[in-house]
Amino acid sequence: MTVRMSLFDGRSLPTVWGIGVVLVERECGLAAIENMVKGSRGTGSRGLVITGGIATGKTTLLRAYVDRAREAGALSLYGVASRVERHVPFGVLEQLFHSPDLPPAGAAGAANWLDQAAGSLSGRGTAPAGQVPASVLRGLWQLLRDLLDQRPLVIAVGDMQHADEPSLRCLLYLVRRLRSERLHVVFTEGTGLDAANTLLRSEFLREPSFRQIRLAPLSKAGVVQMLAAHLDEQAAHDLAPAFHEASAGYPMLVRALIDDLCGGGPQVFPEGGEAGESFRRAVQRLLLQYDPPVIEFARAIALLGRPVPPSVLGRLLGTDVGTAHQAVAALTLAEILVDGRFRHRMFQNAVLGGSPTARRALHRRMAQLLHNEGAPARDVADHIVAAERLEEPWAVPILREAAEHALAHDEVGTGIDYLRVAYEICEERQRPRIVSMLVDAEWRVDPATVLRRLHEFDTSGAGESCGARLNAALNTTTPYLLWHGRLEEAADLTGGPPAGGETAESLGGLATSRLWAAYLYPGVFQTGPMECGAVEGGAVGGGVTGGGAVEGGASTCLEPDCVPVPLNPDLQSVGRLAMELAHGNEPSALADAEGILQRSRLNPRTLAPLTAALAVLVYNDRLDTASFWCDALLAEATERRSPTWHALLSAQRALISLRQGRLAEADGHAETALRLISAEGWGVAVGLPLAVRVLAATAMGDPARARASLDVPVPEAMFRTRMGVHYLAARGRYHLATGRSHAALSDFFACGKLMRDWGIDLPAVEPWRSGAAEAYRSLGKPRKARALADEQAALLRPGHRRARALTLRSQAATRDPETRAARLREAVDLFQVCGDRLGLAYAVMDLSRAVEALGDPVEARSLARRATALARECRAPVQAADAWSERPAARPASQGLPPARIMAALSGAERKVAALAAAGHTNREISEKLSITISTVEQHLTRIYRKLKVKRFDLKSVLHHTDLEGLWLG
Numbered sequence: 001m002t003v004r005m006s007l008f009d010g011r012s013l014p015t016v017w018g019i020g021v022v023l024v025e026r027e028c029g030l031a032a033i034e035n036m037v038k039g040s041r042g043t044g045s046r047g048l049v050i051t052g053g054i055a056t057g058k059t060t061l062l063r064a065y066v067d068r069a070r071e072a073g074a075l076s077l078y079g080v081a082s083r084v085e086r087h088v089p090f091g092v093l094e095q096l097f098h099s100p101d102l103p104p105a106g107a108a109g110a111a112n113w114l115d116q117a118a119g120s121l122s123g124r125g126t127a128p129a130g131q132v133p134a135s136v137l138r139g140l141w142q143l144l145r146d147l148l149d150q151r152p153l154v155i156a157v158g159d160m161q162h163a164d165e166p167s168l169r170c171l172l173y174l175v176r177r178l179r180s181e182r183l184h185v186v187f188t189e190g191t192g193l194d195a196a197n198t199l200l201r202s203e204f205l206r207e208p209s210f211r212q213i214r215l216a217p218l219s220k221a222g223v224v225q226m227l228a229a230h231l232d233e234q235a236a237h238d239l240a241p242a243f244h245e246a247s248a249g250y251p252m253l254v255r256a257l258i259d260d261l262c263g264g265g266p267q268v269f270p271e272g273g274e275a276g277e278s279f280r281r282a283v284q285r286l287l288l289q290y291d292p293p294v295i296e297f298a299r300a301i302a303l304l305g306r307p308v309p310p311s312v313l314g315r316l317l318g319t320d321v322g323t324a325h326q327a328v329a330a331l332t333l334a335e336i337l338v339d340g341r342f343r344h345r346m347f348q349n350a351v352l353g354g355s356p357t358a359r360r361a362l363h364r365r366m367a368q369l370l371h372n373e374g375a376p377a378r379d380v381a382d383h384i385v386a387a388e389r390l391e392e393p394w395a396v397p398i399l400r401e402a403a404e405h406a407l408a409h410d411e412v413g414t415g416i417d418y419l420r421v422a423y424e425i426c427e428e429r430q431r432p433r434i435v436s437m438l439v440d441a442e443w444r445v446d447p448a449t450v451l452r453r454l455h456e457f458d459t460s461g462a463g464e465s466c467g468a469r470l471n472a473a474l475n476t477t478t479p480y481l482l483w484h485g486r487l488e489e490a491a492d493l494t495g496g497p498p499a500g501g502e503t504a505e506s507l508g509g510l511a512t513s514r515l516w517a518a519y520l521y522p523g524v525f526q527t528g529p530m531e532c533g534a535v536e537g538g539a540v541g542g543g544v545t546g547g548g549a550v551e552g553g554a555s556t557c558l559e560p561d562c563v564p565v566p567l568n569p570d571l572q573s574v575g576r577l578a579m580e581l582a583h584g585n586e587p588s589a590l591a592d593a594e595g596i597l598q599r600s601r602l603n604p605r606t607l608a609p610l611t612a613a614l615a616v617l618v619y620n621d622r623l624d625t626a627s628f629w630c631d632a633l634l635a636e637a638t639e640r641r642s643p644t645w646h647a648l649l650s651a652q653r654a655l656i657s658l659r660q661g662r663l664a665e666a667d668g669h670a671e672t673a674l675r676l677i678s679a680e681g682w683g684v685a686v687g688l689p690l691a692v693r694v695l696a697a698t699a700m701g702d703p704a705r706a707r708a709s710l711d712v713p714v715p716e717a718m719f720r721t722r723m724g725v726h727y728l729a730a731r732g733r734y735h736l737a738t739g740r741s742h743a744a745l746s747d748f749f750a751c752g753k754l755m756r757d758w759g760i761d762l763p764a765v766e767p768w769r770s771g772a773a774e775a776y777r778s779l780g781k782p783r784k785a786r787a788l789a790d791e792q793a794a795l796l797r798p799g800h801r802r803a804r805a806l807t808l809r810s811q812a813a814t815r816d817p818e819t820r821a822a823r824l825r826e827a828v829d830l831f832q833v834c835g836d837r838l839g840l841a842y843a844v845m846d847l848s849r850a851v852e853a854l855g856d857p858v859e860a861r862s863l864a865r866r867a868t869a870l871a872r873e874c875r876a877p878v879q880a881a882d883a884w885s886e887r888p889a890a891r892p893a894s895q896g897l898p899p900a901r902i903m904a905a906l907s908g909a910e911r912k913v914a915a916l917a918a919a920g921h922t923n924r925e926i927s928e929k930l931s932i933t934i935s936t937v938e939q940h941l942t943r944i945y946r947k948l949k950v951k952r953f954d955l956k957s958v959l960h961h962t963d964l965e966g967l968w969l970g
Contacts, residue, residue, distance in 0.1 A: 024251065025222040026061060032213055033065040036184050045183040045209050047175065049160075051191055052215030053334050054289045055250040055282075058188035059158050061215070065186055069154045074184070075101050075147060080158035081167075083291065089121050090114050092157055092167035093140075106143055113139040121166065132166055137173045144174060145181070152182040160187040160201060168200045175207060185210075190289065191333070217249030217335070226254050230262055246279075246344045248335045256282035275350040283350035290330065293319060297327035298336070302351040303362055303386075306379075307340025316362075316369055363387040367395075377401040385421050396426045400434065407441055410640040416441045431456070436477075440604050443480060444642040448681035450480045454489070478513040479608065482520055484683040485717025511574045515608045518578035519615060520684060520721045523758025577612045581619075581722075584762045584797075589616050597629045602636045607645060614652050618659065619765050621802040623835050627656045647676035648685070654692040655726075659802065661838030663875045667696040679712055686714055687723030691730035698730075698737045699838060701877035706734045722760075725751050729766050736771065739920070741778045748772035763792050763803035770810040777813060780919030786814035802839065805830035809843050812850070821850040841870035905947045913940040918955040 036046050050058050059080075066076050079095030097110035117136040147153055155171070157163065175185055187204070191214075204210055218226070223244045227236035239261075247253035260276025275283070287295050296317055301308065310324035317324075331337040342348035352359065367383035367390055381402030384390045399422035406415035419438040426434050435456050442449040454477060481490035517524070573592040580589035593613035600606040610633060617626035630653045637645040654669035673689040674682070682689070690709050697706035710731060718724045732747035751768040755761040763769070769792040776785035789810040796804050808827035812820040824847040831840035848863035871877070906914060909930075916926045923941075927934045945951060950958055 024225045025218050026057060026215065030061070030064070032211070033061065033068060033186075036065070036069075036186070045175065045179050045181055045185070047185040047204065047207055047210035048187070049205060049210060049212040050186065050188045050215060051212060053191055053217065053250075055252040055286050056215040056217055057251045058190070058215055060251070062156055062158055062186060062188050066154065066156050069152075069184065070101070072152075074152040074154045075150075076154040076156065077102065078156045081160055081162040081164075083162045086162050086164055089164055089166040090117055090170070092163045093170055096155060096157070103147075106147060109143050110140065113143070117166065117170075132169050132173075137170060140170060141174055141177050144178060144183070148178070148181045148183060152184065155183070155185045157186075158188045160189045163197065163201070165197050165200065168197055172200070172203055175204065179207075179209065218244070218251060218254065219249065220244045223247070223249065223254055226251070226258065230258055246346045248343055248347075250286070252286065253279065253282050275346045275353075279346065280350040280353045283347060284353065287351065293317075293323055294327040294330055297324060298331055298351050300362065300366075301328075301331075301337065301340075302342060302348045303359065304366065305341070305348065305382075312369070312373070316366055360387050364390055368392070371398065378405055381418050385417055388421075389425060391425050396422050396430055396434070400437065403437060403441070407437075410642070412441055412444050412641065416445070439477070439480060444604065444644050446677055446681050447480070447483060447644055447683060448678055451484060454481060454484075454486070479516040482513075482516050483685065485715050485720075487521070487524060487717065487720070512605065512608045515574055515578045515581075515612050518581040519608070519612050520723070522582045522722055522760050523754065524720060574609050574612075577609065577616055580616050581612060582758075582760070584619070584760050584765065590620055590622065593617055594625065594629075602633055602640065602645060607648070611648060611652065614649075614656075618652070618656055619762070621659075621764055621800050621834050623656055623660050623802070627653070627660065630656055643676040644681075647673045647682075647689075650676070651685070651689040651692070654689060654696075658692050658695055659836060661836050661840070661874045663696045663700050663838065666692050667700070670696065679714075684715055684718040684721045685723050686712070687718045687721065687727035690714070691723070691726040694727075694730040694734055698734050700875050703734065703738050706737075710734065719754075722765075725754055725766050725768075728754075729768050729771060732768070732771050732775070736775055736778070741775045741920075744775040745772055745779075748775065761795060762797065762800075763795055763807060764797070764800040767792065767803055767806045767810075770806050773810045773813070778920050780915055782814050786811070789814060801830045802834040802836050805834065805836070805839055805843065809839070809846060812846060817850055817853040821847060821854060824850055837870060838874040838876060841867050841874055841876065844870060906944060910940050910944050910947075913937055914944050914955060914959060917941060917944075917952060918959045920956075 032048055036048060050061055052058050066078050070076050077096040077099045079092050079099075081092050085091040093110075093114060097107055097114065102110070113136050116139075117132055120133045120136070144153060157171075160168075171185075175183070185204075189201070205212060220240050224236050224240040227239055227243065231239070243254055243257050247257060256278040257276070259278040263276070263278070287298055290298075297313055300313055300316055310328050311321050313328070314321045314324040328337065328340070332340075335343060336347065337343065342351065363383045363386040367380050367387055370380045370383065371392075371394055377398050380398050384395050384399060399418045403415040403418040403422070406412075406418065416438065419434060419441060422434050423431070423438060435453055439450050439453050442453075478490050481487070573596055576586045576588055576592045577596070580586035580592075586592075593616040596606075596609050596613045600610055602610060614626055614630055614633075617623075617629070630649060634646065634649045634653060637649050650669045650673035654666045654673060657663075657666035657669055670689040670692040674686075674693075679686050690712055693709040694706045697703070697709065714727070718727065728747045728751040732744040732751065735741070735744035735747060748768045748771045751766060752761070752772070755766065755768065769788040773785035773788040773792075776782070776788065789807060792807045793811060796807060805827040808823045808830070812823040812827065815823065824843055827843045828840060828847060831837075831843055844863050845867040848860045848867060851863060852860035912930055913926055916929060921929070923934050923937045926932075926937045930937075941952070944955075948955075948958060
């Protein structure tokens with residue numbers, strides 16, 4: 001039989017005996033009670049002992065029996081034993097004989113006999129010490145005998161394990177003397193608790209009329225039943241496993257969870273840890289059923305959050321090992337603990353509820369104890385952090401060691417927590433090292449947080465040697481100052497020669513700073529040549545020269561002979577990468593880049609070399625190799641849970657994908673990079689992912705999306721970086737695509753000026769002349785476009801296939817049809833080799849037009865179809881290619897005619913209008929430039945179309961080899 005009644009809402013549910021609780025999986029107990037109630041109509045006594053763990057529903061079942069017996073006409077005497085009254089003589093009997101069901105005369109008689117019994121135990125009577133006088137026993141027997149003559153009698157006692165000894169002796173006497181009467185006795189007894197008088201209580205079960213039932217925690221099916229009273233069937237089945245895991249099947253805790261759920265408390269799932277208010281109160285009530293030492297041990301275990309030997313627990317709480325073993329055993333028997341830890345985080349958090357001050361004090365004691373025991377640093381550090389402030393001389397070294405361990409295992413948040421506490425309690429002499437580690441760790445999560453701490457390096461080296469100050473500055477601060485565009489501070493911080501004390505760590509930090517400088521600011525921080533110098537341990541000199549003064553006159557003064565670089569192959573490779581990024585003329589740079597990528601695992605000290613190695617591969621058109629290594633590093637960054645590393649490598653991957661013509665992929669990687677860390681956190685490097693997004697959106701025919709990326713605020717210092725170069729070029733392409741040719745020229749030339757000034761004017765880095773040449777062509781200035789294309793060709797270096805292909809395409813646009821076709825065929829071959837699918841699509845489109853101009857419409861249409869397929873593959877608009885595939889095979893009659901014959905067919909005014917229309921100007925713009933009305937422009941165009949047998953779309957190709965600028969100016 002299952003009895004269900006909701007405590008949580010007003011829904012009507014089946015009830016038995018009117019009890020207001022949920023009884024699930026208690027069929028055996030309910031059947032036993034029902035049999036006892038039915039037996040009250042007969043003769044002979046009956047007894048029942050209900051046992052079970054804490055909070056299994058024993059008291060609920062006992063009260064159910066008392067209520068049912070009263071309904072059946074029985075006289076009920078009810079009491080509950082208590083731990084605090086365990087040593088109060090006759091405490092249980094006093095409760096029984098104060099029951100409201102007892103007639104006044106019976107109550108008075110019982111009180112008289114109990115007073116006599118108490119007097120005898122206090123030494124005033126004749127009975128032996130601890131014994132109940134026989135007269136008292138007989139008097140109570142007679143009192144009950146008189147009551148039983150009137151109606152059946154029920155004696156119900158809860159928590160008999162706490163009953164006082166005199167009450168137990170009296171009850172045992174009465175049960176034995178009233179076997180033939182209608183006396184029913186029901187006790188509840190908790191297991192796993194500190195119990196008294198065990199032998200005496202066991203005597204009851206020797207009585208022939210007594211039986212025992214044990215209540216177990218609910219099964220998952222039982223939890224489903226309880227939930228089904230409040231939720232639909234599916235929800236009950238879904239939540240039951242989590243509820244069962246959190247509650248251990250104790251009905252009281254399940255009811256508390258339901259109460260929290262129905263009251264809008266936190267949802268309960270296996271991975272959850274937050275306990276609702278009802279659940280916390282229920283857990284506290286559950287614990288209060290134990291003796292105080294068990295409660296203290298429960299709190300200590302919850303505080304530690306891991307299994308701890310009882311010997312350690314005993315020392316922590318100042319008790320003996322035996323007490324600790326008993327407490328752990330009791331909590332384990334109750335399934336509160338499993339394998340030495342709390343079964344569920346909700347349970348653990350509910351146990352921890354209490355005084356924050358007391359918890360902090362316990363954490364401090366635990367930290368001290370674990371430190372004295374020689375426990376691992378992280379075990380001690382967790383308690384130092386929880387104690388909030390523990391100013392012991394050993395605390396900071398422990399926190400630092402724990403942070404190093406956490407960061408090495410990519411638990412960055414934990415490492416930051418340790419370091420922040422260490423920062424709060426450290427001495428001044430320890431602060432530089434702590435701040436250095438903290439900045440490193442915080443940068444891995446969000447580079448914007450580093451800005452709050454950089455000012456500390458102005459004075460963090462006070463009291464230390466100059467060499468130690470250089471350590472702290474170079475190893476940590478300089479790269480972050482560079483990242484956030486604070487060049488003058490970086491120069492000031494690294495100013496002056498070191499005063500000795502260089503270590504491998506400081507030299508590695510110097511190499512990292514040089515590399516970030518060369519990567520971000522190729523023109524501001526110039527990398528000098530490697531020179532030999534005698535230093536400690538044998539080294540080669542090399543440093544950051546003052547060749548590129550920063551704004552305001554400050555310059556870095558780490559001269560080549562000031563700062564040693566050890567004879568370390570990796571550091572030498574890093575130096576050559578810096579040379580390549582700053583000047584682009586290092587012969588072994590590609591081998592060095594691949595070597596570093598093959599040997600290095602991603603970590604804070606290798607991030608700069610790995611990033612630089614990828615950049616060297618990209619800027620040397622080794623896109624397939626770069627994509628392979630970048631994908632591997634991205635997977636590692638994801639696994640190691642560093643948003644900054646992931647974002648930086650995503651930006652690199654976006655650039656690689658863009659140069660491979662994979663527009664959607666490039667846009668996705670750039671979006672990921674900008675989502676992982678804020679624009680503020682990106683510092684000056686924000687220009688790279690923004691540039692890729694602008695270029696990808698523009699190439700995919702989405703100028704609005706490109707515009708949105710250009711609207712993102714960027715730091716002014718970005719335009720002094722390599723990322724600023726990419727950003728300017730991308731903005732120029734956007735302007736070009738949206739018909740703002742003059743704005744595009746301005747951006748392209750600004751980009752070119754920076755690259756020339758910095759000595760990195762290489763088409764493989766950024767082919768800005770190709771963009772500027774296209775802008776000139778759109779303005780009808782082919783001679784200037786041709787000059788730029790040829791100038792770019794002269795700067796090409798062997799192996800830069802993609803840059804050569806882009807240059808050939810740019811040159812082809814200003815040549816005659818035969819030369820144009822030849823150069824485009826070469827460009828097509830190079831685009832195929834280097835892997836730039838979008839460049840290949842554009843080149844094939846151009847080639848189709850060139851071939852058509854040479855009179856081969858069949859090949860032109862074939863090439864147009866190929867270009868269309870390539871463009872669609874790249875997610876680029878295909879209208880231009882489709883236009884060729886849809887046009888008839890016949891070309892305009894005037895196309896392919898010598899320029900002189902075309903010009904002869906047009907009047908002077910018509911030539912000017914035709915030139916401007918071919919350059920892309922609108923009728924209104926033409927009217928303004930030539931100071932004529934729009935109607936006159938339209939009349940000229942009508943005559944031009946008729947004479948040349950073309951439409952406006954064909955004007956550009958028909959006049960392709962004509963000096964358009966000269967036409968409309970002259």
